[in-house]
Amino acid sequence: MFDGKEWLCRLSAIDGTAGDEMRVAEAVIEAATPYVDETYVDSVGNAVLIRRGHSGGGPRVMLAAHMDEIGLLVREIDDAGFLRMAQAGGFDPRALLGQEVFVHGRERLLGIIGSKPPHLSTATERKKSVPLQDLFVDLGLPCADVHRLVQVGDRITVRKDVVPLLGERLAGKAMDDRASLVAMLVCLEELTHLRCSAEVMAVATVQEEIGCKGAEVAAYTLSPDLAIAIDVCHGETPGISDDRVQRLGEGPVVTFGPFIHPQLFTRLCDTAKRMRLPIQIEVAPGHTSTDADPIATVQAGVPTALVSIALRYMHTAVETLDYGDVVATGQLLAHCIAALEPAFVEGLTCY
Amino acid sequence: MMKELLEGLIAVSGGPGQEASIAAAIRAQVQTIADEVYTDVLGNLYAVLHASHDKESAAGEGDGKTVMLVAPMDEPALLVTDIGEKGFLRVEPLGQLEARALIGARVRVGRTGRLGVVGVSEKVKLDDVEFAHLFVDIGVGDADAAQQHVRVGDTATFAYHLEAQSEEVLIGHALSSRAPCAVLIRTLMQVQTRATVIAVFTAQSLVGSRGARVAAYRIAPDLAVAVNASPASDTPDALPGSLRLGGGVAIKALDGGMVVAPGLRDGLLASARAVEVTTQIEVSPRARSEAGAVFLTKTGVPTCGLAVPMRHAGTLSQMVDLRDLDGAIAVLTAYLRDL
Numbered sequence: 001m002f003d004g005k006e007w008l009c010r011l012s013a014i015d016g017t018a019g020d021e022m023r024v025a026e027a028v029i030e031a032a033t034p035y036v037d038e039t040y041v042d043s044v045g046n047a048v049l050i051r052r053g054h055s056g057g058g059p060r061v062m063l064a065a066h067m068d069e070i071g072l073l074v075r076e077i078d079d080a081g082f083l084r085m086a087q088a089g090g091f092d093p094r095a096l097l098g099q100e101v102f103v104h105g106r107e108r109l110l111g112i113i114g115s116k117p118p119h120l121s122t123a124t125e126r127k128k129s130v131p132l133q134d135l136f137v138d139l140g141l142p143c144a145d146v147h148r149l150v151q152v153g154d155r156i157t158v159r160k161d162v163v164p165l166l167g168e169r170l171a172g173k174a175m176d177d178r179a180s181l182v183a184m185l186v187c188l189e190e191l192t193h194l195r196c197s198a199e200v201m202a203v204a205t206v207q208e209e210i211g212c213k214g215a216e217v218a219a220y221t222l223s224p225d226l227a228i229a230i231d232v233c234h235g236e237t238p239g240i241s242d243d244r245v246q247r248l249g250e251g252p253v254v255t256f257g258p259f260i261h262p263q264l265f266t267r268l269c270d271t272a273k274r275m276r277l278p279i280q281i282e283v284a285p286g287h288t289s290t291d292a293d294p295i296a297t298v299q300a301g302v303p304t305a306l307v308s309i310a311l312r313y314m315h316t317a318v319e320t321l322d323y324g325d326v327v328a329t330g331q332l333l334a335h336c337i338a339a340l341e342p343a344f345v346e347g348l349t350c351y
Numbered sequence: 352m353m354k355e356l357l358e359g360l361i362a363v364s365g366g367p368g369q370e371a372s373i374a375a376a377i378r379a380q381v382q383t384i385a386d387e388v389y390t391d392v393l394g395n396l397y398a399v400l401h402a403s404h405d406k407e408s409a410a411g412e413g414d415g416k417t418v419m420l421v422a423p424m425d426e427p428a429l430l431v432t433d434i435g436e437k438g439f440l441r442v443e444p445l446g447q448l449e450a451r452a453l454i455g456a457r458v459r460v461g462r463t464g465r466l467g468v469v470g471v472s473e474k475v476k477l478d479d480v481e482f483a484h485l486f487v488d489i490g491v492g493d494a495d496a497a498q499q500h501v502r503v504g505d506t507a508t509f510a511y512h513l514e515a516q517s518e519e520v521l522i523g524h525a526l527s528s529r530a531p532c533a534v535l536i537r538t539l540m541q542v543q544t545r546a547t548v549i550a551v552f553t554a555q556s557l558v559g560s561r562g563a564r565v566a567a568y569r570i571a572p573d574l575a576v577a578v579n580a581s582p583a584s585d586t587p588d589a590l591p592g593s594l595r596l597g598g599g600v601a602i603k604a605l606d607g608g609m610v611v612a613p614g615l616r617d618g619l620l621a622s623a624r625a626v627e628v629t630t631q632i633e634v635s636p637r638a639r640s641e642a643g644a645v646f647l648t649k650t651g652v653p654t655c656g657l658a659v660p661m662r663h664a665g666t667l668s669q670m671v672d673l674r675d676l677d678g679a680i681a682v683l684t685a686y687l688r689d690l
Contacts, residue, residue, distance in 0.1 A: 241483075242433075243432060243433030243435070243441050256503070256504035257368060257430065257504065258366075258367040258368025258369070258430075258445060258506075258555055258558050259368065259555070259558065259561070260368070261392070262368075262369075265504075281503050281504065283430060283431065283432040283433075283443070283503055283504050285430045285432070285443035285444065285445055286367075286445060286558040286559070287558070287559070296392075296393070296561070297393070297561050297564050297565050299565070299568055299569075300391065300392065300565050300568050300569035301391055301392035301393045301565035301568075301569075302392065303392050348392065349391060349392050350389070350390050350391075
């Protein structure tokens with residue numbers, strides 16, 4: 001029995017910043033193996049999970065969800081052994097203060113992020129949030145040990161296990177985009193119960209947070225007939241107007257905009273209607289900042305759509321979502337893919 | 352004739368990602384002249400002239416070559432992101448638009464044709480106006496009524512016509528894309544060449560030359576010529592630039608995404624001289640064309656470009672000179688003939 005929630009908790013806790021996703025890839029392959037025919041890791045580190053259709057000649061569908069999480073790099077080790085940091089994917093420095101982190105040196109070291117205490121800050125400094133350049137990691141080790149175990153360029157990840165909240169809500173790090181990996185796994189599992197002629201190539205992609213790099217390579221190599229990217233979007237949060245966010249627990253978010261293939265978007269909406277599954281619509285003016293962007297323009301173009309899971313506090317260690325949305329996203333994808341008929345897929349190439 | 356063609360093209364709405372109507376309008380123009388017309392996954396329109404048009408003449412360099420002509424089809428638009436309780440629409444820009452310049456502008460929802468007016472929150476100072484402060488009023492009382500005419504994800508383009516200021520000078524809101532398209536259409540009508548010519552009217556140019564990129568991949572041409580409209584800097588206090596309205600078609604040396612190889616640029620100049628067309632050289636670091644995206648396709652595509660000088664670029668009253676457009680058609684026709 002596939003326990004998606006359990007897998008989400010496990011995947012969320014794995015350390016895997018852009019360029020260092022191997023541990024996540026291994027776990028994803030382990031989780032997917034019962035539901036797919038073939039798995040492999042490609043030349044850049046993407047984990048590719050292939051589930052063949054009932055009969056040959058069906059459409060070839062690519063799913064993409066990214067494995068990497070936002071992280072930090074060691075920029076400098078100062079004379080006292082404190083580590084200065086550089087961004088590897090867009091952490092909000094305001095959310096870093098006081099966090100426990102792992103520094104991935106010769107061994108994995110636990111550290112904390114510190115800064116100047118308020119008592120010793122000037123009045124002007126207290127009014128501003130502390131910029132990344134003034135934060136540091138304290139490993140609590142003698143200086144000589146720090147230099148022996150850590151070098152500039154080593155990766156830093158936030159340490160956080162998933163916190164179950166009320167109902168189906170979960171909070172943790174790297175929910176962006178491990179939640180989508182689980183949605184992809186739900187989809188693959190659901191497909192074992194459906195008759196599906198399509199070949200599904202589910203790709204756990206690398207390096208999304210630093211420019212959607214893995215997805216571009218995978219799409220070029222696989223050259224699918226159509227693709228659906230899965231990512232997270234902003235959930236409703238106090239202080240943000242309703243038209244810019246989606247609701248937690250109210251279903252998958254289907255994106256529309258110039259980068260999205262209109263017929264594929266409509267097909268996803270129609271599938272949801274047929275399933276009586278509530279969905280939400282999000283509009284992206286121009287780039288979606290997800291794997292969908294590069295996939296759509298590889299080779300002669302790939303009809304591409306985007307389904308997202310609403311999530312609060314993006315790019316912090318307490319990314320919060322509703323697990324029901326994860327399951328519904330996987331189910332929507334499975335039912336949409338299983339119902340793809342060759343004529344529809346053929347029609348996508350004529351606008 | 353050029354004026355009528357442009358009138359027809361500018362009357363059709365075509366925001367980025369929603370180019371189906373403008374593609375159909377262009378298809379109607381090229382259907383009878385092209386050997387083949389088709390669209391692709393991203394909504395690009397292709398018109399192909401096979402290399403059989405001039406069998407009589409002696410074999411030349413152009414034999415067996417495929418030349419891609421490329422012009423953008425989409426126009427700046429507002430993307431509807433939300434329909435508020437009272438039926439007012441929230442919008443985000445597609446393409447280079449400045450929020451405060453749009454206050455009071457008339458827009459038309461591409462899909463349904465519903466007219467709207469851009470309004471602004473009166474609590475904000477004019478200098479501080481951003482798109483979050485704008486809304487579109489489509490003249491209904493509540494969200495349910497608004498749903499009849501528009502849905503989230505629709506694009507609204509600007510609802511103006513082509514106006515002739517004189518015999519030569521035209522004003523229109525979407526000339527930045529439709530003038531280059533018209534140049535391609537008219538060239539297809541008259542060109543005689545030994546090369547296979549594929550004219551691509553691209554989708555999604557304003558959101559990052561996405562159409563041009565996949566079209567170039569699909570065609571993998573031996574040579575590409577991009578046509579775009581570039582800002583003229585002959586107005587008071589204009590930012591420095593090389594172009595003058597009515598100064599002739601511009602041969603591209605450089606734009607924001609492309610530097611043209613001198614050899615290719617000289618080829619266009621030689622063709623212009625051969626047909627005695629006045630030209631100027633384009634150096635527009637702030638302008639964009641499809642050339643850059645096409646150039647970087649696969650192992651690289653030799654790419655050059657022509658630009659139509661345009662005043663008031665980025666506003667709803669773009670101005671072009673028909674003599675510059677005619678020059679572009681003449682140079683392009685001669686260049687393809689000389690291949």
